[in-house]
Amino acid sequence: MARTPATSRRSLLFGTAAVSAGALLTACTSNEPTNREGAADKAAPVADDKPGKPVTIGFAGPQADHGWLNAINDNAKSRAKKYSDVTLEITEGSNDTAQQIGQIQTLINKKVDVLVILPADGKALTQVGLQAMRAGIPVVNLDRVFASQQAYRCWIGGDxxxxxxxxxxxxxxxxxxxxxxxxxxxxxxxxxxxxxxxxxxxxxxxxxxxxxxxxxxxxxxxxxxxxxxxxxxxxxxxxxxxxxxxxxxxxxxxxxxxxxxxxxxxxxxxxxxxxxxxxxxxxxxxxxxxxxxxYPPTMAASAIDLARALGQGKGVGGLAEFEIPSSLTLYSAVVTKDNVDQYLPTGFI
Missing domain, CATH: 3.40.50.2300 (Response regulator)
Known part of the structure; x- marks a missing residue:
């Protein structure tokens, strides 16, 4: 694979705990009943592992020419396979802004239900995020944030x-x-x-x-x-x-x-x-x-969970609100010899 300039490769990496992300995955997909009080006790639907409304998720990220980026793609793909009601449409990925915009526009034209976008350049791709949202396709903005909050429904990333x-x-x-x-x-x-x-x-x-x-x-x-x-x-x-x-x-x-x-x-x-x-x-x-x-790449798996919940009109387990949050910042855990076995399965190559 031809190497791209370092500024392109890692410009999207703005910083995390894999276990925190894992906790979010559990929260998004929990089958456990939640103890809610008041109206929320009866009303708030929660995403779980049981098959529900079919959801097509479009996933667009930059070129996976770094270990962390490869892990991002792998986490998204493996998480989507967990759900029989999820179809994942994934682009080839590109560090070229115009090319990535074109890939996302193709997904918009395919009328996917939800988009998960990790932009190579958040500012440069803001307009295509706005385009998707105006087309009625909710966007989960992964890691590198768009310049406008109107360009995404939910942001999830590291700290x-x-x-x-x-x-x-x-x-x-x-x-x-x-x-x-x-x-x-x-x-x-x-x-x-x-x-x-x-x-x-x-x-x-x-x-x-x-x-x-x-x-x-x-x-x-x-x-x-x-x-x-x-x-x-x-x-x-x-x-x-x-x-x-x-x-x-x-x-x-x-x-x-x-x-x-x-x-x-x-x-x-x-x-x-x-x-x-x-x-x-x-x-x-x-x-x-x-x-x-x-700075866990498991955030991509969490993004798939959030996109599925959005597509099915559901909320997050453990929270009383009807909707998923507008932003989720992952925690930056410190891995030492004392706890490395706990985090080792999330280590990327």
Whole structure:
């Protein structure tokens, strides 16, 4: 597969816990009766696993040329197969804005019941989201948000600020007893809002730990190659530090190579997103990587649940409201050796 520029590949990734997403899946599809009070006790229909009204869901995302994006597609497909009443119309995916718009317009012309869209560029695809909504097709906006709330019925995605916040708090707690502790940050693409949000969350968390100072930050571009190159630069510039936060587990593969080549093991490392390779390393406990902060691709499975509920005119189990929420932000759980077995099945390759 030809590689696309990193800015295209990961521009949509704006940051999470797989278990939180899993909880949402359960909530969306629960067969358990809910204890409701008042009018809602009798009136609110809830989506469940039992076959209901047939729903055709159109799914449009960018080109799956990254582990996280492949996992997004896999989660959507496998979730749709769970339901005998769901037909999934999935596009090939593209990082070219015009091409993705054309793919979505094809789904609109097919008169699908609901659309799930993960736009390569949320701002650029806002108009096609509006077009679908005006055509009476509700849109579940997945992860990268459209510029107008009128372009979608429901948004579901990760929490980039929360990723940085939780990574910072984890590191802070690990270094509580260390005087004059030093941390470094291996960020993603600096021109992306998601990177800025992750850094802001990290900085805000560190404010709670006066013994810690961030002494260096280097921006990479979410690839193995960039992670290795930029980490090598950090290691050369910083002869000693106590902790590293790396925004992305894919570039973390390269970062770990640079760390091994430098023979460094004098600090702890926290990753980001939740790749299987990172979780395997955390479980093995034989590297500096001690934790990763999740940005779960299981959100695509949740998006299918929400789209099915919308198509069937139902709500979410566990909530008293008649309608599904207008937005759902997933939690950024920290995966460590203590809980890695719980999250390992959600790790993406």
């Amino acid at each position: 980039n600020y929360g990723m940085g916040l939780n990574a910072g708090h984890y590191i802070g707690e690990q270094l509580k007893g260390t005087k004059n502790a030093k941390v470094v940050e291996l960020a993603g693409l600096d021109n992306l809002e998601l990177t800025q949000q992750r850094t802001k969350g990290f900085n805000d968390a560190l404010k709670n730990y006066p013994n810690i100072k961030k002494v260096a930050r280097q921006a990479a571009d979410f690839t193995v190659e960039s992670g290795q190159a930029k980490m090598a630069q950090l290691l050369q510039a910083q002869s000693s530090f106590d902790a590293l936060w790396n925004h992305d587990d894919d570039q973390g593969v390269g970062a770990l190579r640079a760390i091994d080549q430098a023979g460094r093991d004098d600090f702890l490392m926290v990753g980001g997103a939740g790749a299987k390779s990172a979780m395997d390393a955390i479980k093995a406990g034989n590297s500096v990587l001690k934790a990763t902060v999740l």
